[in-house]
């Protein structure tokens with residue numbers, strides 16, 4: 001999916017919601033545990049209940065890898081399910097990969113060829129040659145970690161370079177934006193750092209930003225939109241626990257649908273106020 005197609009999906013669904021499929025075997029409702037693949041059963045029902053209100057899904061790889069080969073099987077089935085039933089959905093592998101070029105090539109093959117994701121999150125620490133291999137696929141995306149939502153972001157990401165005066169997250173943005181374009185790169189910016197989005201928009205005015213941290217981490221959707229929205233929306237706002245664990249009972253999918261709808265309705269207002277729909 002390219003930039004324009006993603007924006008058109010946002011306009012059509014009146015939503016820039018990304019639902020995080022952080023499916024934890026310890027948290028899924030008891031009645032699903034007797035099925036042959038509880039993780040896939042859970043994902044399937046969550047997707048069916050929320051697809052109307054979201055433009056993207058983001059399985060976080062940790063939740064699948066922690067289960068060994070069965071986790072990979074559940075992930076693969078989830079990707080196939082979305083591809084068959086909801087062709088217009090943007091699929092993000094939250095894998096936070098990146099290694100020497102030769103190895104990144106294989107990560108790219110795993111997530112784009114084998115699994116047919118649209119995008120993968122990548123850590124910038126190893127630099128250009130670790131990121132470029134993910135950008136050799138047409139209409140596939142790298143989502144580079146820029147300013148993360150967690151407390152540990154303050155350990156390194158705000159460190160100032162004495163010569164340029166830039167903080168590390170600014171250097172990441174300024175240096176990396178020339179590695180690709182706004183057709184092949186997005187950035188992760190945490191909703192808990194929404195006040196920084198104005199500065200970030202000065203550096204990358206046209207890129208899409210993947211914004212985790214609303215819902216369970218307490219970030220404000222309104223602040224994110226106020227500071228980060230551009231003329232093509234430019235935002236995919238993720239919520240995982242706040243949506244998929246809205247209930248732990250047999251009504252989990254229905255409640256997840258309600259939670260997604262609530263966020264979508266807020267997004268519709270924000271899109272409309274910005275005259276994007």
Ligand SMILES: O=c1ccn([C@@H]2O[C@H](COP(=O)(O)O)[C@@H](O)[C@H]2O)c(=O)[nH]1
Pocket residue numbers: 020022060094147148149150188189190212213214215216217238239240241242
């Ligand atoms: O800076 C970051 C980067 C990634 N994440 C991931 O997003 C989701 C957030 O889940 P919630 O339940 O909505 O808090 C999760 O997969 C994180 O690993 C992030 O939170 N912050």
